[in-house]
Amino acid sequence: MDWDDLRIFLGVARGGSLAEAGKGLRLDPATLSRRIARLEAQAGAVLFLKSPRGYALTEAGHRLLPHAEGMEARARAGVAALAGDDSLRGRVRIGAPDGVANHVLPAVLTRIRASNPDLGLDLVALPRVFDLGRREADLAITVSAPKAGRLRVRRLCDYHLSLAAHRDYLAKSAIVKSRADLKDHAIVGYIPDMIFDADLDYLGEVGAVAPGLASNSAAVQLGLIRAGGGIGVVHDFMLAGAPDLIRVLPGDVRLTRAFHLSRHSDAGGPLITRAADLLAEGVRAEVARLEAAATES
Known part of the structure; x- marks a missing residue:
């Protein structure tokens, strides 16, 4: 296949429409449509599903994509080598x-x-x-x-997670001396039926009850905990930017993923x-x- 045709293919695949691809390729939609039709004829396969919402890759298009990207990368590497970059x-x-x-x-x-x-x-x-x-x-x-x-x-790499809560929440709540005490506290965590990876089911591992405040987002859970919503499992790499949070049961609970x-x-x-x-x-x-x-x- 001609590289120039594959360049057109990549532009449309990435842009999702002829109009969007045309901005980067500096070609009008009619020209792009003809070029895609010619490429599909050469390939003997339909590469895009066309609809009023744009162009989406077919299975054949997905198979061609990595080869076109590989050719693009090799071409760029060659230019960079000539330039010493x-x-x-x-x-x-x-x-x-x-x-x-x-x-x-x-x-x-x-x-x-x-x-x-x-x-x-x-x-x-x-x-x-x-x-x-x-x-x-x-x-x-x-x-x-x-x-x-x-x-x-x-x-x-490995990373770690800890139980944590806002200092104001802990100041007005019952003291947590063991995991059993978590049943008396508000818990923040994932929405149970939206846990998309079994390794994210933290609360069961630490023995906490179902969350009163829940989100499918770890970042939102951090926000809920920082707002005083309760105790939750927080990534240690998030704690670096949350000085208002205090670890709970630090000698007992530290998860590794x-x-x-x-x-x-x-x-x-x-x-x-x-x-x-x-x-x-x-x-x-x-x-x-x-x-x-x-x-x-």
Whole structure:
């Protein structure tokens, strides 16, 4: 296939519509439509589902996508080599649970981009599992290691969680001397039927009752706890930025989990590989830094 045709394909796949793709490619929608039709004829397959809402990749389009991205990455690497520049160019989408997305990744991604100004980074923060097979993200951070699908998975690092509450809540509430005392306290946690990963079922592990205040978002749970809503399980890397919170039963309750980084086995090329390495290195360093800061505070 001609690279120029694949460039058109990538523009439409990423833009989701002819009008949006045309802004970056500097081509009008009619021209793009003809080029896509020609590419589909050459490929002998329909690559996009067309609707009034835009263009969505078909299964055939999803199969072509990593190969087109690989060609794009190789072309950019060649240009960079000629220029003596090894910084990353392109765009990478990262999916992550909202806790790590809000409290760890901002610093990590900012540092990565500072060293790679031609690299675009999209951070999708959602409390659910990302479908890498359908290219919802190029890289996904998860708690449990995915077991289904054609994925490459690496363990990033361990992280820790503690019971915590606002100092004002604890000042006016019964003293917590043991896990059994938690039954007499307001509890903040996940909405039970919206826990998307078994490793996030913290309350059962610490022996707490069902939450009175609940959210599917770790960041919202932190907000509820900081507002005095009760006792909840908080990531230690979040505690570094919440000096108003006090650990509860610190000698008894400290949970350990791990972050994993996944990519689809077909999502290759030097761009994704190097971005994954930088992301892994950055997450490990930032979690360690924040947990150390929380311990000192």
